Amino acid sequence: MQTRPMQTVRTLPELRAARAAMTGRVAFVPTMGALHAGHMALVTAAREVADHVIASIFVNPLQFGPNEDLARYPRQEAADAALLVEHGCDLLWLPPVEVMYPAGFLTTVSVAKIDAAFDGAHRPGHFDGVATVVAKLFGQVRPDIALFGEKDWQQLAIIRRMALDLDMAVDVRGVPTVREADGLALSSRNAYLSAGERTAATELPRALNAAVAAIGRGEPVSLALAAARQAIAAAGFEIDYVELADAALQPTEELPARLLAAARIGTTRLIDNIPVTIRASR
Numbered sequence: 480m481q482t483r484p485m486q487t488v489r490t491l492p493e494l495r496a497a498r499a500a501m502t503g504r505v506a507f508v509p510t511m512g513a514l515h516a517g518h519m520a521l522v523t524a525a526r527e528v529a530d531h532v533i534a535s536i537f538v539n540p541l542q543f544g545p546n547e548d549l550a551r552y553p554r555q556e557a558a559d560a561a562l563l564v565e566h567g568c569d570l571l572w573l574p575p576v577e578v579m580y581p582a583g584f585l586t587t588v589s590v591a592k593i594d595a596a597f598d599g600a601h602r603p604g605h606f607d608g609v610a611t612v613v614a615k616l617f618g619q620v621r622p623d624i625a626l627f628g629e630k631d632w633q634q635l636a637i638i639r640r641m642a643l644d645l646d647m648a649v650d651v652r653g654v655p656t657v658r659e660a661d662g663l664a665l666s667s668r669n670a671y672l673s674a675g676e677r678t679a680a681t682e683l684p685r686a687l688n689a690a691v692a693a694i695g696r697g698e699p700v701s702l703a704l705a706a707a708r709q710a711i712a713a714a715g716f717e718i719d720y721v722e723l724a725d726a727a728l729q730p731t732e733e734l735p736a737r738l739l740a741a742a743r744i745g746t747t748r749l750i751d752n753i754p755v756t757i758r759a760s761r
């Protein structure tokens with residue numbers, strides 16, 4: 480892997496100066512840190528499509544509910560910076576919370592309808608927090624391209640919609656989910672799992688894949704989803720949802736049908752999703 484100098488900035492004047500010095504196309508990877516190979520796939524994809532790569536790390540309080548894991552969300556700035564350097568990031572934007580939300584901050588960006596189901600229903604206010612911070616980050620960084628993981632499928636749909644609706648002139652691109660060898664989607668929150676929970680967690684992608692295979696064979700969707708829910712629950716999960724994304728979550732034709740799931744094991748909430756092909760003649 481190449482290593483090249485990476486600048487780290489924590490103030491808006493420094494960010495603006497560094498951005499102004501960039502010529503050519505700029506790709507942006509927003510994150511909440513605790514970086515892993517999934518984030519690095521975004522940085523690598525960014526490197527391939529642009530002249531400069533900017534990443535941000537900001538654990539955004541606005542997108543956490545009152546009983547969620549804001550306080551314990553993993554923070555590992557030095558290790559994150561080292562990974563970003565290794566993968567060719569040019570600029571790391573590390574805004575303090577008072578720079579993002581100074582006293583008097585009053586604005587919310589809300590993407591209606593596609594935020595209503597799935598994680599939007601289970602995490603009230605979450606996607607307003609995401610849309611608001613990403614709108615701010617886009618305004619600060621002014622990227623040509625921004626990359627988001629397909630793991631957060633609904634988030635990707637919402638940000639695409641927001642960028643289109645608000646004429647942000649940012650090309651929002653999805654990057655396929657990076658998985659562990661046993662199928663579990665990489666996630667910063669996997670660090671919360673005990674050894675037993677980590678073993679059980681593989682049931683989530685396994686059951687989703689089994690359901691998609693059954694649907695592909697022509698089994699009724701309702702039966703395939705019921706079997707997946709049963710298997711996920713039997714592994715020790717409390718299920719938030721295991722559902723097919725409906726047309727409302729497909730704001731562009733580039734986003735095919737998807738089976739989405741969220742479930743909690745112990746104190747950890749995991750999400751996942753995979754593509755589905757539904758036979759016309761069932």
Ligand SMILES: Nc1ncnc2c1ncn2[C@@H]1O[C@H](COP(=O)(O)OP(=O)(O)OP(=O)(O)O)[C@@H](O)[C@H]1O
Binds near residue numbers: 626628630654666667
């Ligand atoms: N396994 C993965 N494959 C591809 N992209 C990913 C993966 N995990 C996270 N991303 C993407 O990285 C970006 C930053 O995500 P974030 O920092 O929340 O990481 P995370 O691992 O998803 O953490 P969390 O556990 O909070 O969900 C998002 O666009 C997200 O979709």
Ligand SMILES: CC(C)(CO)[C@@H](O)C(=O)[O-]
Binds near residue numbers: 509539609613
């Ligand atoms: C897009 C994002 C960085 C906004 O805080 C976050 O929701 C995430 O890490 O997926």
Ligand code: BAL
Binds near residue numbers: 542543631634
């Ligand atoms: N990975 C999406 C950010 C969140 O769960 O808050």
